[in-house]
Amino acid sequence: MPEGHTIRHLATVHEKAFSGKKVVAYSPQGRFAVGSRHIDGQVMTHASAHGKHLFLHFGKPIVHVHLGLYGWFTLKKVGEGLPSHTTRLRLQNDEYTSDLIGPTKCELVTQEQMNLIISKLGPDPIHEDADAELVWNNVVKSKKSIASLLMNQSVVAGIGNVYRAELLFRSQLNPTTPGFMMNRDKFDEIWQDARALLRIGAVDGRIKTVNPQYLTNEEKAVGGHAQFSYVYKRTGFPCRICFTEIEQSSVDGRKLYWCPKCQM
DNA sequence: TGAGTATGTTCAG
């Protein structure tokens, strides 16, 4: 499930699987039937990502995908699975198939439209040249809480509810701190941490935020595929650092998890 | 079988 790290990961694996070759494209579900016809038989040149937005480039037509809350791509070797009735888009070549289900957005856009979409987003910390000053300027002039600002895609693109909670915990910052009260060093710490964590997450598309020394023996035994957190979805569990119960509140209609002692 | 939940966004009121 998708935050910025997932989208970067998907761009990478789709580029590896499909770029430079003609693609068979169709919409088993039918809802992207017209769009898929425009890319059917075309060569995918590359894939790109900005925040939670994925772009698959077929020369002029660009497929813009936003996975929303439940959208997902399943990439398989040819012959390993059939699309379901909910598959919005299937891409296929000699080697691979990719099925897209449940996206909030799957549409064809032009380069100009793609530029417009990106222009409305804040810098994406996963990008090498992301402009931290731009983010800082928007944070420091705002009365909104840092918890609210981190989730605002026009301030910073790609951070979702998991990374938000985990970043704030790792920096021991009170989530209610207003933007204008933020200190620059603390902001820089979060920014650098976001860059690092998103990049780590993008390697295999999984969120990794917990230093292994803070995992329980049971958790360590579960191994590589499980996803652990310091605070996300750990309401009522003891904090991994101070053993205070993790609390839950709501910010802009989304659940926020935090440690009342570490993040005083 | 149905309610509840989910790493998101947009739009109506």
Place this chain on the structure above:
DNA sequence: TGAACCTACTCAT
């Protein structure tokens, strides 16, 4: 601010 939308999964009935 709340509902709607896209889907799949878990848990209670």
